[in-house]
Amino acid sequence: MAEQKPNIPQGQINIELSEEIAEGQYSNLAIITHSTSEFVVDFIRVMPGVPKAKVKSRIVLTPEHAKRLLNALEDNIEKFEQQHGVIRFTENPPNVLPMNFGGPTAQA
Numbered sequence: 001m002a003e004q005k006p007n008i009p010q011g012q013i014n015i016e017l018s019e020e021i022a023e024g025q026y027s028n029l030a031i032i033t034h035s036t037s038e039f040v041v042d043f044i045r046v047m048p049g050v051p052k053a054k055v056k057s058r059i060v061l062t063p064e065h066a067k068r069l070l071n072a073l074e075d076n077i078e079k080f081e082q083q084h085g086v087i088r089f090t091e092n093p094p095n096v097l098p099m100n101f102g103g104p105t106a107q108a
Contacts, residue, residue, distance in 0.1 A: 025056040039066040 027043035034040065039061045046053040061069065081087060 027056055029053070034063075034066075038062060 025043065025045070027045055029044040029046050031042045031044065032039060033042075041059045041061070042055045043057040043059070044053050045056050077087065
């Protein structure tokens with residue numbers, strides 16, 4: 001007997017979310033690096049007083065998808081701020097660690 005596939009309308013995708021992934025990972029530091037063909041975003045959890053931190057998740061994106069992510073974040077932040085007010089940066093954010101890994105980087 002042939003396996004039945006779910007009836008998904010054209011142009012839509014069925015996305016599965018496992019229980020483990022649905023729990024998420026807390027991150028308070030993101031380090032972004034790039035090459036000519038990809039962007040790498042490392043999400044890290046840094047704890048006060050602990051000199052070592054682990055990358056909790058690494059996402060690799062094509063440049064086009066990185067720009068789509070940027071646009072989606074900008075859109076969502078705008079909607080959030082319309083509902084909840086402007087997100088403000090702290091005046092003196094803590095300088096956690098030197099962030100020089102030898103390549104082009106940015107922090108978020």
